[in-house]
Amino acid sequence: MLELKYVDKRYPASPSKLYVNELAIPAGEIVGILGENGSGKTTLLKTIMGLGEIQGGEVRIDGRPVTEQFDRIAFITEEGSFLPNLNPVQYGRWLGEFFPRFDPAYYAELLYDYELPVSRKMRTFSKGQKLQLEICAGLAKRADYLILDEPFVGKDIFIRQESIKRLISSLNGGETVLLSTHLIDEIENVIDRAVILDKGLVGADVYMDEIRERGRSLAELMAEVRHSRPKIRMSWPT
Ligand SMILES: Nc1ncnc2c1ncn2[C@@H]1O[C@H](COP(=O)(O)OP(=O)(O)OP(=O)(O)O)[C@@H](O)[C@H]1O
DSSP, rough: OEEEEEEEEEEETTTTEEEEEEEETTTTOEEEEEEETHHHHHHHHHHHOOSSOOOOOEETTTTEGGGGOOOEEEOSSSSSOOOSSSSSSHHHHHHHHHHHTTTTTHHHHHHHHTTTOOSSSSSSOOHHHHHOOOHHHHTTTTTSSSESSSSTTOOOOOHHHHHHHHHHHHHSSSSEEEOOOHHHHHTTOOOOOEEEEETTTEEEEEEHHHHHHHHOHHHHHHHHHTTSOOOOOOOOOO
């Protein structure tokens, strides 16, 4: 179980902030972290990963601070690996040194399944291949939490669909997936739950089954969150 309580995150010299009163995500859920540009999705995901200081509150996994359990989390970024001059085999050795649960045999199997060029430097990979390699690395870390921040940016529809399909089918049911994206139509049938951020606050937190039962769509719900935001009256000086 991932739990956030009274989390208060601010940036120096910026009016932006994130405040999460209470958010509990049981193991095994696939959760969409959604919201407009600048609503706080990346900030929330980084906070969950224990990156950067928070001004208040706590983030815990199974009752223990997230900062003591980095090995349980895999972060799959849109940029791909931070080690572009390595090839996937060398990258696998590096992962094995830093992630105690890393499973080299599973990694090799995934690289083969994804048909990735194993002896080419990662900087020569296409955006789609970089994403797929990061998915292989994330899964092979045998992490309990897979965090994907805007993984589909710059990828074509086939790579997007294939990557998400493979990722979901590779899960063993115990992993929790947190996925931020603007492509809500594409993940609507993949996620179990949607957490919609609005100006740094949780505007809605709903299960997809509930949305479907009510005959609603994610897009409608997001619009509702937007419209229920208190309006600030602006007037030009006379
Ligand atoms: N390092 C930083 N310093 C100051 N302000 C920041 C920093 N990072 C993010 N912010 C601000 O925090 C707010 C939330 O940013 P964040 O990147 O979390 O939003 P987002 O929902 O991921 O946006 P997008 O969909 O555009 O990627 C924004 O107003 C942003 O300008």
